[in-house]
Amino acid sequence: MSEQPTGVWVYLQHTKGDLTKDSLELIAAGKSVAEKLKQKVVGVLIGSGLESMEKRAFEYGADSVLVVDDPALEVYFNLAYADAIYSMVVEKRPYVFLFSANEIGKDIAARVAYRVPTGLATDNVQLAVEDYNNPALGQFKDLLIQIRPDFGTRLARIYTPKHRPQMATVRPGSFAPLEPDPKRKGKLEKVDFKPGIYPAKVTKVTELPPPFPDLGSADVVISLGMGILKDGHGNPKDPREAYGYAKQLKDIFEARYHLKAEIGASRALVYAEVKELDGMIGRSNQVGQTGATVKPKVYIAVGISGALQHRVGMQNSAKIVAINTDPEAPIFKIAHYPMVGDVYEELPKLIAAIGGPASG
C-alpha cells in the first residue's frame, strides 16, 4: 500500500445494455485529465450481465475497466453500489474519481466521499490539472482543478489538495464523447464483491421515456426568458405569442433544414409558472445550472438576460443569438449575434429571414 494513488477513475452508468451518453462524456472528461497526469482512465462498471459492455468503454477511450458483475446488483441500489465502489477505492486507491453530475452519480458519490473520507466537488463544467500553491498548506503538484459555477457570480476553482481520490461530479453536456475507435482495446479486471444485507430494498424500477424536450441532443435550442412577458415598451404581452414564434422557428429548422430543434427556457421563466404557458414551458425545458447543459449548433436566447447560472448551461453553443431590450444584459457578453430590441419585433424578422425563400 505504499505506492502513490494513481489512475483517473470514471463511474460508468448504463441502461438497456449500453453505456449512457453521460458516461461516454465522462470517459472523455477523464481522458482529458489522465493525459495531463500521464495516468490511465479506468472505467468502473457495476451491475449484472455486463458482458461486452467494457468494449464500449474501450472504444470510447477507457484504458481499463473494473467490473463488478453480480445478479444481486441488477437494479441500481445506492447502498450496495456505494459499498462496491468504496471497497474498490480502498483497495486500489485512485488519484481522481469522476462521476456524472446526474441523480445517480450524485447519489453514490456523496456517500462514498464521506466514507473515504475525501472532498467532493460537484457540477464541474471544466477540469484542468495544475500545480497548486497554498501558503498555509504547502505546494501540490499536478492537482485536479475542479471548475464549477459558484454562487452566481463566476466560475470557481475547487481544489482537494490533501485527500485522495480527488472526487468530482461532471455536468452532463460539458464534455463531448471521443470518437469511438472499434480497434481500441483495454484491460478488463473482474472485481469480487458480494453485496451485504441492507436496511433498504428497491422494490420496483421503471424506465422512463427520455425527458421531453430532449434539449441535450438538439441542434437548435430556442430558449425563452422573462423578457417575453413584456414588449419593448414595457407593456404586458401574452407570452403565448412568443412561444408561438419559437414554435414556428423550431418547425422551420426541422422541416426545412433538418436540424433537430427544441424549445428551452430560463430558470426564471420556469419558476414563474406563468399560467398562459402551462403545458408548454416546464422544468424539462430549463437550460442552465439547475437544468440542462446544452451545446447546440445554434442557441437563440429570447428575452433572457443571461445570469451566470443560465450562461454555464449554454455558453459552449456554437452560435449564440440573443434578443433582449436591455443592451447591458449579460447574455450579450457571450452572444455571437446580439440583437438589441423588442422580442416581438425582432423574432418575426428572424423567422421571415430563416423561413423566407431567400435563405433556402
Add this chain to the structure above:
Amino acid sequence: MLIVVLLKGVPARTTQAVQIGGVLNREAMDLVLNPHDAKAVEAADYLKRRAGGKIVALTMGPDMKLIPLMKPLFDAEVSGVDEEYVLSDRKMAGSDTLATSYAVALGVKKLVERHLAPIDELAEAIRKAGYSEAVKAKAEELYRANLIPNGVYSDLPSVRDSIVQRFLEGKITADTAVAELAAEKERLSKFIVVAGVKTTDGETGSVGPQVAEGVSELLGKTIPHATYVEAFEADPETGTVTSERRIGYLSQKLVMQLPALLTVSHEYRPSSAPAGDQARVRASSYRGKLPQAMKWTAEDLGADPKRLGLAGSPTIVGTGIDIGKPPVQKKVGESLVFAKQVGQFEFETKKYGPYSPGDLPNALPPQLLDRLKADGSLALFDVAMLAKELVS
C-alpha cells in the same frame, strides 16, 4: 415519530455573496430560508399529520441570523414545526459539505439521544421508586419539556391511557410499564430525517446523502437514504418508509427501514390519503411547540474539532474564473461584413484576403474600408445574412 427537518439559510441575493478567501461570509449578508427546503417542511408536516410525533428543525450557521429566519415556521398555523436547533460555532465556519454533514450528523444524533434518554429516565424512576409521586413528578417534568409523547404521559383529557397514567392507576405493573417504555423507545429510535434536494447557494445536493452516511458512522448502523423523493408513505408500526423517486431515466420505488433520510423533490405533493389512526397519532404527539430555539456549539455536540470548519474540509475554493472570452460579435444593422466573396488582393503593397461573405473586416486601413464599402464588397450585417449563417 421523531421527524428531523434539515434547513439552511442561504444568501437572499446572489450578488451579496461576498467572499473572503473563497468562503461565504454568512454573517455579513441577508439570509433567506433555502427555497428547496419548503418541500422538506411540507413533507415533514404530512408525516406528522399521518403518523404523529414531532417536527424538529435542525440548521447550522450564525444563530443570530438563523433564529429569526426560522420564526415564521413556528408562528404559522400551517407549519407543524415544533422545535428548532441551531448548530452555531465559529469552529464550524467555512465548512464544505463533508464538514457540514459531520456537524449535522452529530446534531441528528444528539436530537435522537435527547428524545430517547427521557424514556430511560422514566423507566429508571419506575424501577427505583415504584408507584410514587416521584414518578408522576418526573413524567410531568419531562412532558412539560416536550420530551415525552402523550402515549407515555399526558395531561390531555383525551388521553387516559398513557403508560405512566395506567401505571399510577395500578392498571399495569412496574415491569409492564418498563417493558412498554422500552417498546416506545424502540419506536422513537426509528426516526426520519427530511431535507431539500439541494440549496440555492452551493447547489451540490451532497449534504443529504452525506448526513445519512454521517449518522450511519455515528450510530454504527447503516442509515439508508433516498434523494429526489416525489412521493412517500411512512409506517411507524412496521418502521418503514416507502419512497418513490425519479433518478435520471429510472423511476424507483425504495423501501427503507427507519431510521432513514429523504430529500424531497419539487415534484412532491402530499398524498390526499386520509389521516392516520387518530388515537395513535395523538399518542405519539408531544405537548406542543417550544418557542425558544436551542443553540448547540461544537462542544455541546462533542465534535472532533479536526473534522469541523476549514480544518475538516478537504475542498478549498480557489480563485474565480471569468467564463469565456467575448466572442467575435456581429450586430444586426451595425456590423460591417463582407457581402460577397472577395479574392486575395493587394492594397498599398500589402496583401489582403481572401474574404468570404460574412467575414468581419478586422484591422483594415480606413481607406481600404471606404473603397470596399464603395464597391459593395462590404455591407451592414442584416437579418438575412444572420439567417444564412445560422443554417449553414
